[in-house]
Amino acid sequence: MRHAQARIAQWMEDCKRNHPNCLGGAPMPLPTRVIAVGTEGAEPFLYETKGAMGQYTALSHCWGPPDKRPPTTVRANLSVRKRGIPIGELSPTFLEAVQLTRALGIPYLWIDSLCIIQDDERDWAREAARMADVYTNAALTISATGAADSKVGLLQPVSSRKLPPSMLLDTGPGEASEELRRIYGRRTDLQETIDDLFAPHIVERSAARDNAEPLFSRAWTLQEWVLSRRVVHFATGELLWDCLGAEGCECQGARLVPRQGRHGIWRRVFEPGSEVDKNRLEDPEWVWRKTVMIFTSRQITYDSDKLPALSGVAKSLAAERPADGGYIAGHWRSELPLSLLWRRGYMFGTKTPTSRPAKYHAPSWSWASVNGPIWYGDQHRGDICCKALDVSYELASPLNPYGALQSASLVVSGMIANVGGCVDIDHEDLTRGLRKPVDVMFISDIWEEGMARTTQDVVFLLVLSEWDSYSRELRCDGLALLAADSVGGVDRFTRVGKLSLTVGPRTGAEKKWRKSIKSKAELDEIWMAEFRASERTIIII
Structure with a gap:
């Protein structure tokens, strides 16, 4: 020594x-x-x-x-x-x-x-x-x-x-x-x-x-x-x-x-x-997302410690980023709604089980509500298609404004589509054509070995869309939500996963139709009509 x-x-x-x-x-x-x-x-x-x-x-x-x-x-x-x-x-x-x-x-x-x-x-x-x-x-x-x-x-x-x-x-x-x-x-x-x-x-x-x-x-x-x-x-x-x-x-x-x-x-x-x-x-947003990915890949004994265990980092960042409008449930207000596009941390690698904590300490839209690794994609590109209107919350302890929560709700306004039944990608091909020419990929927040092959009737909240002028495809990313209840005439939902739509021709026989697509607006009309989409204001809890 x-x-x-x-x-x-x-x-x-x-x-x-x-x-x-x-x-x-x-x-x-x-x-x-x-x-x-x-x-x-x-x-x-x-x-x-x-x-x-x-x-x-x-x-x-x-x-x-x-x-x-x-x-x-x-x-x-x-x-x-x-x-x-x-x-x-x-x-x-x-x-x-x-x-x-x-x-x-x-x-x-x-x-x-x-x-x-x-x-x-x-x-x-x-x-x-x-x-x-x-x-x-x-x-x-x-x-x-x-x-x-x-x-x-x-x-x-x-x-x-x-x-x-x-x-x-x-x-x-x-x-x-x-x-x-x-x-x-x-x-x-x-x-x-x-x-x-x-x-x-x-x-x-x-x-x-x-x-x-x-x-x-x-x-x-x-x-x-x-x-x-x-x-x-x-x-x-x-x-x-x-x-x-x-x-x-x-x-x-x-x-x-x-x-x-x-x-x-x-x-x-x-x-x-x-x-x-x-x-x-x-980009400080990228830094935070990388921090979250590394943090959630590590082990923690008590689920309720998840937000407190990163609260020191959040506090330090808050001092560096006063214009971000505050921090709530592992998210910076200025990054909403894009920061909602996290998913279970598995795609082609080793499958790691994820679960919800036995006791509430974060809302379903927060990555902290899932036990297991979380993954964010590369820098998000495209048009932001919904607005985070308001966030309300109650801290588990007023002594730690960056810690666990008693409750939280997020009010958003955007395009909501009735996608219907979705099965997690672990149970079938990576992309699943529900109705051509729209393909749907659903990644459930929760997965464990031997989990039953179940179908959930979900709605899709569109968060981000990107038009690829070369492939004539429209890629839409958003949240898979389940209806919970209604408060004051506003429907409340819980998040159950991440959902992506790819709108466009998928086979060689459709090449002629592919060339006829001139704009993003044409594909918007296709998927919105297919899933009876409409502009709504909802609450996610």
């Missing part, structure tokens, strides 16, 4: 001296509670900061299964924790985090399980809402990247084989393309790294990718990494350094490698005091 402490101290000093965007070692507002680590031989204790300033480290770790859960603070032991936390009660990971914090000369350490009162719902909600500040203000985030639980410890066995550096993890979308900013580290004998898992559409393979290190499989830890100024990863095999200005690994020695324009977009968005020209950044 002493060697690791010395190397991390070198990296910290290099960063403080050469990376102004990492904010040096200035005192920051302390979280509500921190662990005062003291000196060697002293007993750490829980310190209630009451708005004090100072320096602290933060631990990012996997809690592990119930039989390996870390020590926690609850109402019954809070007063005892304030007097002292016996070293013998600390798990190996927690103890090594205390030792590292002491070695760096930093007086305080923040650990979620000890610094949040776990059986106090109000305290938990308040602290979850402050997660953005906790990790942004930490002098260093200590990441137990290679440990599946806190009983393993920070340091992981190093392979006896000396292999060259290779990519271990991606760190978010690149600055000007689909490229990924990478951190390099040495492979271990058995570790499957990102090099082995890389695919052009990284999120389609994210579940496999995240198996590279235990911490990357957990949903909560995504924002812990994203929001941090500096992170040291205790990975399987060696240490990795990741800050706003540089990256490094043990195999490269003490030298840190400047990013040289390879900052991930997340770093640019969340970088304190950044003077980056916003016009050079990639």
